[in-house]
Amino acid sequence: MRRRRRVLRWAAGVVGAVALVVLALNVLVLREGRGGVDDVARIDHAPVAIVLGAAVLPDGRMSAMLADRVRQGLALYRVAKVDKLLVSGDHGAWRYDETGTMRRALVRAGVPPRDVFTDHAGFDTRATMERARRVFGVRRAVVVTQGFHMSRALYLARRAGIDVQGLTSDLQPYRTGAGSAREVLARVKAVWSVVTGARVRGGPPHPITGDGRGSWGPPTPPTPPSPATPSAAATPPAPSALPAPPAAATPLDPPGPADSPGAAR
Template identity: 25%
Template sequence: MFFLKKLLGALLSPVGLVLVLLLAGVVLMLVGGAPRLARGLLACSLLLFLAFSLPWLPNALLRPLESQVAPLAGFQEAPPRPRPKAIVVLGAGHHVRPGQPPADWLGRAASARLMEALRLRGLAGLSDLPLIFTGDTGRESLPVAEAMKRAALSLGVPEATIVSETAPRDTAEEMTVLSRRLGKSPFVLVTSAAHMPRALRLAEGAGLNPIPAPTDYRLVQASAASWQAWLPSAGNLQRADHALHEWLGLLWLRIKA
């Protein structure tokens, strides 16, 4: 089931959808017999590529995800928040580069999540709380939880305050592990803003009590008056992929419910 979920996620990503339509159109053109359908598929692949590589569609997909939870300013607000038991940082992409600083091993999302956890640790005066990193190896030789731990150590976090949960392969498994470790105790949950709605839904299903701290915002303001807004970019494709992955994840949760 885990492999099937990852395969479907890859096929239904922006690049996957474009490639599927493109290959289907090419095959039909080579086989013959349905030239109109083949041309339609090729045209759809081009239009879909343009839609995902321009800012308008990625923004439309990201906005409702990233606007659901406000950033966590601290723990001095009224009404007062309960004191958390830990700061949990969910894993994200990483690439082990021996000989380079551990912070360079982390992808954009993982790096942003680590920085937000360290920011909250300082601003809220919660430096005594454990940092719990989660995530398995993925396609790397080292689990992302361990990579984030090494990055935190290189930034001066005491090793005694760091916990690595290296077994979970996805968010659902992360919540299962956290449920065993934290129970119903409140904790700060740090993850990407677009990922937060799905993470909170899974946390609720696991009986957890998270205090959301979203980071890694991807929404950008694109003005139609700017000529750059009309240029396709790889960055827009990445943002569309990030958002579509979360929408598919939410859809999967609804199907399973």
């Protein structure tokens, strides 16, 4: 019985210590990642907006979270708060392309192609920020993402040596599920990656002052039509179209369901 109580006390102590570490690291990220606002008018001019990737649905449409991030990046560009747009996300497989989807939406919305840069290796938030600094030479920027993710994004950007502001893109309610709980652990991972200097993929330089088209890479091969639906070839979807905006949002082009699995990598 005594031994069981000792084991329980030891286990409780370990759990308590872990909880304190998690709490401390979250407080660190929240403190160092302050600065997000929800009004474009409150943003000072910066050379570039870094628009963070989120889920693209199997039919090629952007999830609601991703569409709203793109919409806010476009709003910044249209009122000359930024000169360039850097879209960064997961393009680890040819058939899954966050960056190309965002880029096509922005170009269709009227942004000159030379002003849209793509980072196809933004597999997580730290990779995006480190590559923005190293590959694209970004020193000052506006980060665009949802509010629950903003503190971590700003923390990692500042740790990468970028002077950043944050514009939140919460233009509608989202079905985030366990997203907020995951963010608690993601902040711990963010600090760990900074402390350990976790490796980030490099690449040839694409200065943000140049022509964004040089960062686009080869075109994504078209997805072949399903044998079960031969008529699909005659009416292909428009994967880069933006969802119809919420009532008060910047007009653009339709999102998928208002959820975003993997939105806060």
